Amino acid sequence: MSLRFILGDGRCRHDQAVIENAKSWLEKDHKEVFFLVPNYNKFEREREILQLLKEDRVEDFASIRAQVYSFHRLAWFYLQQTGLLSQNAITENGASMIMRKLLLELEEELVLYRGEINKAGFIQQLLAFYQEMHTSRLGIEDLLAGGAAPSATQDEEKKYSELAKIFQRFEQELLERALQVEQPITLLTRFLEGSLLDDSPVEQAMPNAVSMNKAPDLSHALFIISGFSAFSTQEQQLIQVLMKKSHVIIDLFLDRGYPQELPSPLNLFYEAGRTYYQLISFARENQVPIYLDQKLSVNQEVDKEAKGSMQQAYNEIETFWRQTQSQVNYPQQSSVKDFLAIWKVGNPEEEIRQIAASIRGMMSDKKRYPTLRYREIQLLIAEPEIYHQYIPKIFTEFEIPFYIDEEQMMAQHPLVEFLNAFFACQSYGFRLNDILRLLRTELYLPAAYRSEADWLVGRDQFRKLVDITENKALAHDFQGASWTRNEDWELIEYLQSEEEQTDKVDLTAYTNQLRRAFKQDVADTLDWLAAARKNPRAGVTWSARTNRDAVELLYRFLLNAGVEEQLRHWRDQAIQQGKLDQARNHEQAWQALMDLLDEYAAIYGEESFDFALFEDVLLTGLENVTFGKIPTAIDQVNINRLDLARPKQAKITFAPGLNETALPRKIENKTLLTNEERQHFNQLFNGEKYLRDTVVEGSVKEPFAFYSVLLSATEHLSLSYAVNFDTQQNIKMSPYLDRVVKRLDVPLQERGILTLVSDPRNYVGSYRGLIYQINNLSQQAQKNKENLPRVWEQLKQALLRSEWTDLAAQVFESQTHQNIPIPLSQAQAAALYGPSIYSSISQMETFYQCEYKYFVSYGLRLKEREVYGLNPAMTGEFFHDALDRFVKVLIAENISLTQLTADQRVQFVEVVLQEIFGESRYRLLTSSARMNFIRYQLGKTIQRVAWALAKQGQKMHFSPEKTEVLFGQIAGSNGINGIELPLSSGGKLHVRGKIDRVDTAKTEEEQWLSVVDYKSSSRDFDLSEAYYGLAMQLITYLDVALTDAVQLVGSPNVRPAGAYYLHVHNPLLDGQEASEEERLKRFKYDGLFIDEPAVFPLLDEDVEASKNSPIFPVRKDKNGNYQKTTQAKNKFYTEEELELLRKHNRKNMQQSGEKLLSGEIALNPSYKIKDKKRACEFCPFRSICDFDVLLKENEYHRLENLSKDEIIHRLREEEDE
Secondary structure (H helix, E strand, O other): OEEEEEEEOOOOOHHHHHHHHHHHHHHOOOOEEEEEOOHHHHHHHHHHHHHHHHHHOOOOOOHHHEEEEOHHHHHHHHHOOOOOOOOEOOOHHHHHHHHHHHHHHHHHHOOOOHHHOOOOOHHHHHHHHHHHHHHOOOOHHHHHHHHHOOOOOHHHHHHHHHHHHHHHHHHHHHHHOOEOOOOHHHHHHHHHHOOHHHHOHHHHHOHHHOOOOOOOOOOOEEEEEOOOOOOOHHHHHHHHHHHHHOEEEEEEEOOOOOOOOOOOOOOOOHHHHHHHHHHHHHHHHOOOOEOOOEEOOOOOOOOOOOOHHHHHHHHHHHHHHHHHOOOOOOOOOOOOOOOEEEEEEOOHHHHHHHHHHHHHHHHHOOOOOOOOOHHHEEEEEOOHHHHOOOHHHHHHHOOOOEEEOOOEEHHHOHHHHHHHHHHHHHHOOOOHHHHHHHHHOOOOOOHHHHOOOOHHHHHHHHHHHHHHHHHHHHHHOOOOHHHHOOOOOOOOOOOOOHHHHHHHHHHHHHHHHHHHHHHHHHHHHHHHHHHHHHOOOOOOOOOOOEHHHHHHHHHHHHHHOOHHHHHHHHHHHHHHOOOHHHHHHHHHHHHHHHHHHHHHHHHHOOOEOOHHHHHHHHHHHHHOOEEOOOOOOOOOEEEEEHHHOOOOOEEEEEEOOOEOOOOOOOOOOOOOOOHHHHHHHHHHHOOOOOOOOHHHHHHHHHHHHHHHHHOOEEEEEEEEEEOOEOOEOOOOEOHHHHHHHHHOOOOEEEEOOOOOOOOHHHOOOOHHHHHHHHHHHHHHHHHOOOOOOHHHHHHHHHHHHOOOHHHHHHHHHHHHOOOOOOOOOHHHHHHHHOOOEEEEHHHHHHHHHOHHHHHHHHHOOOOOOOOOOOOHHHHHHHHHHHHHHHHHHHHHHOOOOOOOOHHHHHHHHHHHHHHHHOOHHHHHHHOOHHHHHHHHHHHHHHHHHHHHHHHHHHHOOOEEEEEEEEEOEEOOEEOEOOEEEEOOOOOEEEEEEEEEEEEEEEOOOOEEEEEEEEEOOOOOOOHHHHHOOOOOHHHHHHHHHHHOHHHHHOOOOOEEEEEEEEEOOOOOOOHHHOOHHHHHHOOOOEEEEEOOOOOHHHHOOOOOOOOEOOOOOEEEOOOOOEEEOHHHHHHEEOHHHHHHHHHHHHHHHHHHHHHHHHOOOOOOOEEEOOOOEEOOOOOOOHHHHOOOOOOOOOOOEEEOOOOHHHHHHHHHHHHHO
């Protein structure tokens, strides 16, 4: 009936013109006005339009005759009564399922696309193109025509025919399932044209429906379309019908009309100009009356909303951008400094901080912005993936309410993680990791924990159960069948103390509760699902035979496992905390899963169940769903995407991140058709049907997008970019921004990070943020040895007077904090360690390595989490065990090492190994092929060491007297007395330990005694370590053996022959060294030896002249006399020297006990100057103590490199004091 355009650039008052048109139309009675606006900001535009209508109308305002719709809502408005929309509309997920199903059926027929079927994203691409065909009104026959065109290549023809085949099948499937194929906008177009009634299935089914389905009379309706610069083919065709049937006004940002030709693609308003040309050409061809364009004049006079200079600046910027689009020189007319600011900032995080500070500054500047509200401020973000991560944290810190308009993917929701883990359990055979992922979502709670009156109590109890079970499962490698079989698991401790023994029984029952619940609820459900896959009739009482059964089973499981109930609790908790968007997300996640299951049942329901398909469809389906968002408050700063900017959108706009990669954007074509193929179609249909040329369109849009950003604010505009991000350094500004800086009088402000000379006005925004800023500046001032500048000092005082004073004081404490442990009171120390201290030698060695490590390990009893595997402690335990039993067998059988035959030796070792490997704590060694190999290696090592012991036994005069001699109290069994030292507190220090072997040798005059300690790693005795308390074992063992000689060897008159380490290993030798002599050398004893020539022959009876002994550091000279070897002179000690060492060793022990009970805790890790060995190197508690040698209060306890003579000299001086 008529068409009219409203034209004007960004300076004009488009809104006013639109409203005036609507008002003059409404003043004539019985008329209605429809405003058509883009879908993405419909809510915002509706508010604005109705507000403007309301302001200008004096009499009662009825919004019923003026409606604001998007194209989709308009279709719904007209079609809801007709029954045309009542067919089941299909969701994206449903479409994906149908597409996947038919692709698998068509697999054999496809050539080009056969390999793509299972690739991620391919189905989405197909559906996106199908959707685009609809919006472009491109039919399947058009695809085939494209392939048949003379210009098409053979490959293109194949491609189009395969796409046509896929889409034909797709539409056929939709029809069979009575699902709606046509898009609502297309349906509306045909309905208004009247072309629906001829072939409408509705008409055939219900003849009386025709009257209802008559196209409405639109001759009195006015459609005002604003906010668009281009339309899809689908929308264009609807507009064409509307202009024939009713009155249409289209509002465009366009400087002039283009009735005869298209504008140049370089024109700033190219898109709008092209739209104008296309629509006016159609109107002319179809004799639609065209009214004269309403050209808006530029608003030169100062209006009531914008201040004078601001309006001038606004107009200046508009003119500048429009004119420099095509010309180089630009004569600036008026200043824009107050209106526009341009910042260069260090990094994105700092950029958002500065913006937040500016917003707070503006809100409190009542002089310049007397009525400013948060909702009148917006951020336009060019790169959401970078900036959205900083905004929530920083805006919350600055106490700024905000609303981020972004789609949140459901992939991150715990429900999706729960299902991921649920299916992974089945697919990967119940790996521990998958089981814990499922339990950690806390969506599944066993029934016992859901019966609590307060669900949080139940959840916390369950959390504790999962924590403890996780620890035990990691230590025992409980995965796979351990969780799914009926038998309970059994916990084994490898090295246990008494307390742990009793815990073990309780923990076995405790952790099995979780295992049983998991087996019954989760594992059995998965079993049933999987049973259908393996053998649907294998006597399983109930299993999923069809997909519908599987959906039902999963649904029942989700209810019985309490998943829905948990989500409800989470929702309620979020509502209580005022987090409405989170609450809504929980509801939407559950709803999305229910919809998905319904659709799955509808589409695949009757087919036989396929586990892989079920998993795939559910997980990809949920991961692609987005949460619908609505603002949760009215007064919030809006955070929008940059490409959604429009003129006069807000009073204040900040646009961060305008660097050369973000603007203009690099447009990629990610669709199924290349740009050449798109052009091929566009030429073929000569403009009637139109496929977007993604790259060209994108690049044409960018200057206009920035134009919209420049004009988006009416009072102040801030543009900024960050120079560094992540690994990128010196990023350049956007060429568009560069153009603004170079051609207008706007200085580029360098906004660096906060320093002592920074202006607080650019940084300070809230008390909470101020705490961290002042803390940061105080540290800078300390470093530069300056005082805090006066203005910051005043801010600090104001802060300490505010309600944030407690938090501030806590944070400021960090400036004077020293990394020094706070001592315990004597009462606390006594409570922690007891009035009497029971300690092992290795614990006391730990004390001298680092006192703080002792406190954490044995005071607080912190332990690293055990992880299943063979650790050094276990290997050591195994070797000790095996050798002890081997020697005990010999003693029991009364066979000395000299009499032992090779066969007996092998046989005895085998018996011992069988015995040990049979014990439950070594069950680990048969758990896998790798462990079986390690077990074989351990067995070989024991055989080799037994061989060495036998060989040594044949040479030595010494023979084993006792093995595994316990002294003090160990794990509930008492050994010989050991060492007890009095402490000043009145208690005693009891030292406990285990001597691996005590050897004796008798001559006519004397009885000699030595102790042997087995080591699974090579160890040399270091006297300075012994002196400083880091190597106490050998001296203590010798001390105990001599003190309790009566109990050990039945006679007090024994003399020390020494204390030695024996390295338990299976040496690797190369071919030349493989003689027996060489191999035996690898088992040479090392330690302290008595400097007494009478003992040397007892150590090795058959040394040849001029040769060294292979087992001890002694040799015979050419005359057959025994002597010490030259390298080992320092390893020999007189009895008096050994006595001095024993006394010093006891003194070290006593000192450690005294210091522990005094409550003093020093952070003093040892550092050995000789070989740079640091106690911190492998310490598991480094993250607790935070020892840092760069802090002046943290010092190593440096151990000097002392010679033997120097140490003996010091010990004699000690003795004389």
